[in-house]
Amino acid sequence: MDNNKKVWFITGASKGFGLSLVKQLLDAGQLVAATSRNQQELIDAVNIQSNNFLPLQVDLVNESSVSLALQHTHEAFGRIDVVINNAGYGIGGAIEELTDKETRLAFDVNVFATLNVIRFVMPYLRKQRSGHIINISSIAGIAPGTGWAIYGAAKYAVIGLSEVLAADVKSLGVKVTVVAPGAFRTNFLTPDSLTLTSTPIEDYEDVRASHAKYLKMDGEQAGDPEKAAASIIKIAGEDNPPLYLLLGGDAYNRALNKLDTLHNEIREWQDLTCSTDFEYDLSNS
């Protein structure tokens, strides 16, 4: 399948990856519905007048707002081919430094919004017997960093739900990819997007050092968002897209290190792990 005039639905599109995706797709003549918390900001940021562009003001945490947005998209363009669950933000702090409210909001936007979109787009995709759902997770969903437990947990959730979704919808002709970017030069690390605990506890020196390291990286991240957007668009044109797509050399290295660590630890504790079976022959290990 090539990318000839597909209908795209992209969340969180007024900046960063979402904005780069919308602009590249419109330039390529694609039909694009995009969501933002602020429709006017989205229109201004995209700055392209075209009947191919449907800017939508959506509260992704609200089921009826999401359902309506997908209905509008389907009415406007007659189908939905590629769904990119992109909206999300980073949240930093040791677990006890973040309130229940802050923690739940991060899950609402990073996880439950994605579930809302999937829940309401699947009826269209099932009927079509086609479609590609692309969920933006993070390398933090594979190898999270010190001080980012809640962000890591949310992005792990996105990977977990994507893996099972892929299996659940395969026979319906729907494809799923989960994208795990490393550090990219978007608005992600700016105070506009990032939430850091407002009640730091002095004991967490490593957490503070990790946050300082990330904040210093803002504007100097190795990853180019335009290239990330182009790579995401490329996989949507593949007949056999990957379930996992890592983006960035840092993501690649962190993921491989994590796999080595995981592999080594699983092997190191094999006997204790397997000894819990009713019968296990330790001499086979």
Ligand SMILES: NC(=O)c1ccc[n+]([C@@H]2O[C@H](COP(=O)([O-])OP(=O)(O)OC[C@H]3O[C@@H](n4cnc5c(N)ncnc54)[C@H](OP(=O)(O)O)[C@@H]3O)[C@@H](O)[C@H]2O)c1
């Ligand atoms: N940049 C990186 O280094 C990096 C690395 C790994 C993963 N990611 C992931 O990539 C995705 C896009 O991030 P980005 O790097 O492009 O960052 P960005 O420039 O800050 O853009 C984030 C987008 O997400 C939406 N968003 C942010 N907070 C939101 C909230 N509270 N409620 C609803 N929507 C919200 C915004 O949409 P509106 O303002 O238009 O509503 C915004 O357009 C996120 O899921 C992020 O976790 C980024």
